[in-house]
Amino acid sequence: MVIAERRLRATSGFYKNYVKKFYEDAHRAKVEKRPVAWVSSTFPVETLQAMEIVPVWPENYASVCAARQVSVELCERAEREGFSRDLCSYSRCVLGSMFGYEKELPEGGLPKPDFLVTTTCACDTHLKWFQVASRLYKVPLFLLDVPYNTGGGDSDHLDKAHIEYYMSQLEELFAFLEKQTDKKLEMGRLRETLAVSDWTSKLWMEIQDYRKTIPCPMDARDAFSAVFFMLCMPGSQLAVDYYTQLRDEVRQRVKDGIGVIDNERFRLIWDNLPLWFSLRVFEYLNSLGAIVVAEVFSHTWAGSLDQAKPLESLARKYLPNMANSSVQRRVDIIVNLVKDFHVNGVVLPTNWGCRMMSLSETIVRDALYKKLGVQSLIIDVDSSDWRVAGEEQVKERLATFLETLRKA
Amino acid sequence: MEVTQKFRHVLMARHEIAREWKSRNQPVVGWTSTYTPEEVVYAAGALSVMVFAGLGDTKVADAYMPSNSCSFARACFNAALKGEYEYLDAFVESNACDNRGKTYDMWVNYSKIPNIYFINTPHTNTEKAHQFFYQEVVKFKEWLENTLKKRISNDSLKNAIRIYNENRILLKKIHDLKMKKPPVISGVEFLEIALSSLVMSKEEHSKLLSGFLEEVENRRDLPKEGVRLLVTGSVMDNTELVRLIESVGGNVVADDWCTGSRYFWNTVDFNGDPLKAIAKRYLDKVPSSFMYQHEQRFRHVAELAKQFGVEGAIMFVIKYCDTHMFDAPLLRDELKAMGLPVLYLEWEHSMSGFAGLKTRIEAFIEMVGGVK
Numbered sequence: 001m002v003i004a005e006r007r008l009r010a011t012s013g014f015y016k017n018y019v020k021k022f023y024e025d026a027h028r029a030k031v032e033k034r035p036v037a038w039v040s041s042t043f044p045v046e047t048l049q050a051m052e053i054v055p056v057w058p059e060n061y062a063s064v065c066a067a068r069q070v071s072v073e074l075c076e077r078a079e080r081e082g083f084s085r086d087l088c089s090y091s092r093c094v095l096g097s098m099f100g101y102e103k104e105l106p107e108g109g110l111p112k113p114d115f116l117v118t119t120t121c122a123c124d125t126h127l128k129w130f131q132v133a134s135r136l137y138k139v140p141l142f143l144l145d146v147p148y149n150t151g152g153g154d155s156d157h158l159d160k161a162h163i164e165y166y167m168s169q170l171e172e173l174f175a176f177l178e179k180q181t182d183k184k185l186e187m188g189r190l191r192e193t194l195a196v197s198d199w200t201s202k203l204w205m206e207i208q209d210y211r212k213t214i215p216c217p218m219d220a221r222d223a224f225s226a227v228f229f230m231l232c233m234p235g236s237q238l239a240v241d242y243y244t245q246l247r248d249e250v251r252q253r254v255k256d257g258i259g260v261i262d263n264e265r266f267r268l269i270w271d272n273l274p275l276w277f278s279l280r281v282f283e284y285l286n287s288l289g290a291i292v293v294a295e296v297f298s299h300t301w302a303g304s305l306d307q308a309k310p311l312e313s314l315a316r317k318y319l320p321n322m323a324n325s326s327v328q329r330r331v332d333i334i335v336n337l338v339k340d341f342h343v344n345g346v347v348l349p350t351n352w353g354c355r356m357m358s359l360s361e362t363i364v365r366d367a368l369y370k371k372l373g374v375q376s377l378i379i380d381v382d383s384s385d386w387r388v389a390g391e392e393q394v395k396e397r398l399a400t401f402l403e404t405l406r407k408a
Numbered sequence: 409m410e411v412t413q414k415f416r417h418v419l420m421a422r423h424e425i426a427r428e429w430k431s432r433n434q435p436v437v438g439w440t441s442t443y444t445p446e447e448v449v450y451a452a453g454a455l456s457v458m459v460f461a462g463l464g465d466t467k468v469a470d471a472y473m474p475s476n477s478c479s480f481a482r483a484c485f486n487a488a489l490k491g492e493y494e495y496l497d498a499f500v501e502s503n504a505c506d507n508r509g510k511t512y513d514m515w516v517n518y519s520k521i522p523n524i525y526f527i528n529t530p531h532t533n534t535e536k537a538h539q540f541f542y543q544e545v546v547k548f549k550e551w552l553e554n555t556l557k558k559r560i561s562n563d564s565l566k567n568a569i570r571i572y573n574e575n576r577i578l579l580k581k582i583h584d585l586k587m588k589k590p591p592v593i594s595g596v597e598f599l600e601i602a603l604s605s606l607v608m609s610k611e612e613h614s615k616l617l618s619g620f621l622e623e624v625e626n627r628r629d630l631p632k633e634g635v636r637l638l639v640t641g642s643v644m645d646n647t648e649l650v651r652l653i654e655s656v657g658g659n660v661v662a663d664d665w666c667t668g669s670r671y672f673w674n675t676v677d678f679n680g681d682p683l684k685a686i687a688k689r690y691l692d693k694v695p696s697s698f699m700y701q702h703e704q705r706f707r708h709v710a711e712l713a714k715q716f717g718v719e720g721a722i723m724f725v726i727k728y729c730d731t732h733m734f735d736a737p738l739l740r741d742e743l744k745a746m747g748l749p750v751l752y753l754e755w756e757h758s759m760s761g762f763a764g765l766k767t768r769i770e771a772f773i774e775m776v777g778g779v780k
Contacts, residue, residue, distance in 0.1 A: 027471075030559050047435065073457065081737055082736060082737030082740060082752065083733065083734070083737055084725070084733040084754065086476065086728055086733065086737070086754075087730060087733050088730070089736075091550070120503075120531045120551055123730075124505060124506045124531070124698050124730055124731050125730050125734075127531060127698075127700065127704075128697075128698075128730060128734035128735070129734065131700075131702060131734070132734060132738065134739075143531065143532055143700045145530050145532045145534075145537055145700070147503075147528045147530075147540070148526070148527040148528055149502040149508055150528065161540065161543055162528075165536065165539075165540040168536045168539075168646070169536055172508055172534070172536065217472065260586050289411070306650065318599050326512065326516075326526075327510075327513040327517070350476065352476050353476075354732075355477060355506045355507050355728065355730065356506055356510060357430055357477070358474045358476055359473065359474065359477050359506075359507070359510035359511065359513075359514075360510055360513050360514075361474070361515050362472045362473075363472075363513055363514075378474075380474070380475075380476075
């Protein structure tokens with residue numbers, strides 16, 4: 001197979017060069033007594049970066065533990081403390097790592113936070129999980145309470161009252177951060193961070209755009225690695241530098257007509273999370289002539305930020321996140337991806353402990369079929385707990401799905 | 409006892425009651441979250457009912473909702489798909505937990521209810537949250553006015569507050585009857601009383617409650633004295649589990665359910681703008697587990713345990729209810745620190761696994777009773 005050679009240069013060694021380093025930096029910050037905060041996804045992390053607070057992402061850490069094949073042991077550790085097996089595996093995995101683990105934890109574990117910041121924007125689980133951490137570590141927890149985007153509109157079509165409530169809480173967040181760090185937030189510094197984050201988003205979306213090309217220059221495996229900067233540190237120069245390099249390489253591939261695989265029989269969309277414990281699944285798809293040209297996940301985190309309206313644009317970036325919106329938003333996103341990326345099949349993986357992602361998949365499936373005649377596969381998996389479904393089971397389901405698509 | 413049977417009858421006949429109400433050209437509004445500001449519904453001249461479901465499988469809903477979604481939400485949706493709520497003029501959903509928020513899409517896309525509304529419920533009770541929720545309650549009032557074609561006056565809101573407060577105070581009085589040893593009423597009887605308040609006119613319910621309070625003073629057939637237990641959890645819309653506990657030697661003397669004590673514990677503190685007062689009550693009440701101030705609920709539970717002299721606690725967590733699953737180990741540790749034995753149980757609304765629950769409850773009660 002030629003697949004291994006077709007991986008992008010920019011993403012080879014990604015973990016060692018960037019993710020590992022990220023955790024080393026966070027541990028060093030702790031030693032140097034710089035403030036460290038735990039943060040959950042869909043939180044406006046740019047605010048922390050603007051105040052030189054080191055953000056640590058428990059969710060990312062869970063995916064690291066899954067890739068290192070220790071997530072299930074850690075989940076079991078949390079289950080022994082009484083946390084139900086039906087809870088989000090990310091949270092179980094991280095709680096497990098906090099309760100004491102007899103072996104060495106990947107990257108030395110998560111550095112203990114000085115405080116926690118979370119939001120209801122993605123799910124209640126973020127709040128509940130951080131409440132547990134807050135009690136255990138006896139550190140304060142800030143909640144950014146985000147109204148549900150019932151109308152399902154995008155950043156230009158949001159409820160005014162929702163934006164105002166969001167913005168008023170950003171003021172409270174600044175006061176909280178200032179109190180925790182004993183430092184003033186400089187508006188100029190916030191504006192600069194937003195400008196960098198805005199550029200990061202633009203580069204990332206440009207990279208995604210190139211994947212519309214046939215043959216597709218970049219696979220899901222590379223995307224699920226590289227999306228790290230979008231989530232964890234969008235407001236940093238490192239993100240801009242990295243995505244510039246990645247963009248150049250992807251653009252060159254498009255110019256040269258080089259794809260990940262040569263004969264694309266199936267162009268797929270992958271919704272939700274990957275199986276972090278087995279990203280090989282994507283290579284398996286390649287071996288069957290299929291390529292994932294768009295992950296809904298990769299199209300979820302970008303957002304333009306206007307330096308002139310820092311608070312409002314943060315609200316507009318995060319509030320319409322798919323998890324925080326009625327299903328219409330998810331349908332709209334996926335329908336557009338199917339059209340723009342020349343897609344002929346959609347994979348809708350559930351995530352056992354995640355209501356937000358599991359609960360509307362039938363509506364998405366039905367809408368895609370009705371509107372575009374495109375078939376979807378709903379498949380019960382968990383991103384980090386392979387007891388729900390193992391790699392081989394998943395491969396079998398995917399192969400059967402491709403067979404259905406071939407006959408269609 | 410004659411008068412408790414009335415409540416049981418209401419529960420059994422709840423659909424007929426609603427249909428009868430409707431036959432008088434009065435609208436019926438359903439909801440599943442006890443954060444729904446019901447006073448506003450009442451003030452619109454509508455019957456406000458909590459949507460709940462019978463036990464048993466949820467085959468119809470299972471075609472739309474995955475098996476890892478809240479089994480209560482699935483059961484309610486199943487009932488709707490089967491046409492059990494065809495009389496609803498409107499259904500109100502909210503983000504008072506993720507399962508609810510996402511089930512909203514299901515009702516909108518697949519149910520035949522003509523009007524569906526979503527109330528944004530903050531997960532905290534800060535000053536800003538209060539301001540936001542007040543606006544939400546105002547919008548809800550306007551929506552109801554337009555949908556039901558009925559103006560809601562300040563006077564009717566004030567009257568609704570009075571009616572609802574009265575009902576809450578009576579319910580609390582009856583709940584307090586369980587403080588006595590032996591309790592004056594059983595856990596099953598109390599749950600029937602509490603649940604019936606969710607599906608009938610509050611005025612009529614309060615009349616039944618007053619009648620009950622008079623009659624109960626001379627009660628002779630007191631419940632059999634057993635192991636005094638506290639029960640906690642999210643929602644309990646049926647009496648099966650309490651009946652089970654009481655059939656094997658337990659007395660359920662205090663509860664922390666959204667359909668139990670959390671429903672009536674707090675009244676509307678009435679002064680000034682009635683809508684403001686209503687909105688405030690809901691965000692400040694003994695919270696559900698999706699709220700930031702979850703420790704306020706732990707304190708409520710601890711207080712109940714002391715006041716009602718309980719000897720043990722059973723935590724009922726409905727399957728796939730994330731917020732309670734996270735709280736459970738924390739609350740368990742708090743209760744244990746008070747010296748109380750605790751049993752943690754996860755249950756499916758369908759009652760599959762009932763036999764397993766029975767065995768564990770029996771063993772627990774025997775253990776707690778033996779310690780006595």
